[in-house]
Amino acid sequence: MIAHLFKLIWIQRSRNVWIVLELFVVSALMWFIVDYLTVMGITASTPTGFDIDHTYKVTLAVTQEWENNHVAYPEDSPEPWLNMQRIVARLREHPQVENVSVGSWHFPYCRSNMNNRFAHDSLHTSIDVLKVTPDYFRVFRVSGSDGNPEMLAAAISCGYVVSEEVEKRLFPGSSAVGQRITANGDEDEDGEAVTETFPIAGVTSLMKRTEFSRPARFIFYPLEERELAGQSETMLWRMVEICFRARAGVGADFAERFAKEMRAQLSVGNYYLSEITPISDFRDEQLQWVYDPMRYRIGFSIFFLINIFLGVIGTFWLRIEKRRSEIGLRMAVGSSRRQVLRQMMGEGIVxxxxxxxxxMLLCLNLSKMDLLSADYMDATPLRLLLNTVVTFMLLVVVVCLGTWYPARRSSKIEPAEALHYE
Known part of the structure; x- marks a missing residue:
């Protein structure tokens, strides 16, 4: 059967060579389109490692010196930090608040960050630094491999916590817990960088900054209150963020109701409540920068896919329509409709x-030349294999659709009519 198909294709090689060239170009273009769509789909479906349902950020404002109700504190006074702690305590006492976290640039979808280079033995990597209190893991339900945030909340009290991606980079094939990593800290009196050592007490599960980003490298520092005790109100306002998790079932208008209810209680010293913002609002704002260009790219990709499908279907449809008399003649000499369908579809697949x-050889060579985007995922053998298989299956479906219906319609021709044409 296969030898017969090759023989038929070779006999009609002058026509088939153009179809093969068309399928060659279509296959290469479709491979890159499928790659983009599958990579974006896999990236979006990968868990972020945190949960922002019912989480909110408290935004405070500061009374300025020229305002009548401004309270003047001596320089290096601990009162500004104590006032912020009083605000946190009042939030915790509210019956609809589950947990409250305090930190620096620590909440999900925050656009600000700090980072440093860390090392273990000869391995180095850049890591984003988040300063948090233990309740951070409870508020955003960040957990380790055991799925329990309490383990990480306990770990941050006696050391440092890193994300799973840091463990993979600096401790390949082994656990980071109980290990130490180093980083260059501030300079000493001689102007030389002081090396700091960080004991790792816990590892989170895989974490990302957004749904459409690669796994991120985080290290969680315990928030040092002694560093904040002497800071001014303005500096604390810039450095410190307060987030909390509300209990389930609070309703969609909780932020507005909660702000009205707590406005007086959260006015302490020179601090007063500005607004309560759902973390989902930060998510929408952050992802807007991703969605806008992505919509156009996905739209163009789908448009090209539709055109590819129509082009391939049209090519095979026209090819079979021109062979109606041949199909009728085959049926006149004893071929069944099923045999005709199998032959036409077999030729298309060959x-x-x-x-x-x-x-595919061209696409794989282009990927080795770093022409395949690695913004969201590395060009691993599994990724290349997935693209190759998915693209081939889609093209098989398109070729079968382009041959099945016209071949089925042509096979209904009466043998006498086919012999008349012949």
Whole structure:
């Protein structure tokens, strides 16, 4: 059967060579389109490692010196930090508040960050630094491999916590817990950088900054109150963020109701409540920068896919329509409709294979030349294999659709009519 198909294709090689060239170009273009769509789909479906349902950020404002109700504190006074702690305590006492976290640039979808380079033995990597209190893991339900935030909340009290990606980079094939990493800290009196050592007490599960980003490298520092005790109100306002998790079932208008209810209680010293913002609002704002260009790219990709499908279907449809008399003649000499359908679809798949193999060799060579985007995912063998299989299956479906219906319609021709034409 296969030898017969090759013989028929070779006899009609002058026509088939153009179909193979078309399938070659289509296969290469479709491979890159499928790659983009599958990578974005896999990236979006990967868990972020945190939960922002019912989480909110408290935004405070500061009374300025020229305002009548401003309270003047001596320089290095601990009162500004104590006032902020009083605000946190009042939040914790509210019956609809589950947990409250305090930190620096620590909440999900925050656009500000700090980072440093860390090392273990000869391995180095850049890591984002988040200063948090133990309740951070409870508020955003960040957990380790055991799925329990309490383990990480206990770990941050006696050391440092890193994300899973840091463990993979600096401790490949082993656990980071109980290990130490180093980083260059501030300079000493001689102007030389002082090396700091950080004992790792816990490891989170895989974490990302957003749904459409690669796994991130985080290190969680315990928030040092002694560093904040002597800071001014303005500096604390810039450095410190307060977030909390509300209990389930508070309703969609909770932020507005809660702000009205707590406005007087959260006015302490020179601090007063500005607004309560759901963390989901920060998510929407952050992802807007991703969605806008992505919509256009996905739209164009789908548009090209539709055109590819229509082009391939049209090519095979026209090819079979021109062979109606041949199909009728085959039926006149004893071929059944099923045999005709199998032959036409078999020819289409053989032509696809003849074009697909060199097209894949081209795509794989282009990927080795770093022409395949690695913004969201590395060009691993699994990724290349997935693209190759998915693209081939889609093209097989398109070729079968382009041959099945016209071949089925042509096979209904009466043998006498086919012999008359012949």
């Amino acid at each position: 032509l696809l294979l003849a074009a697909y193999v060199p097209a």
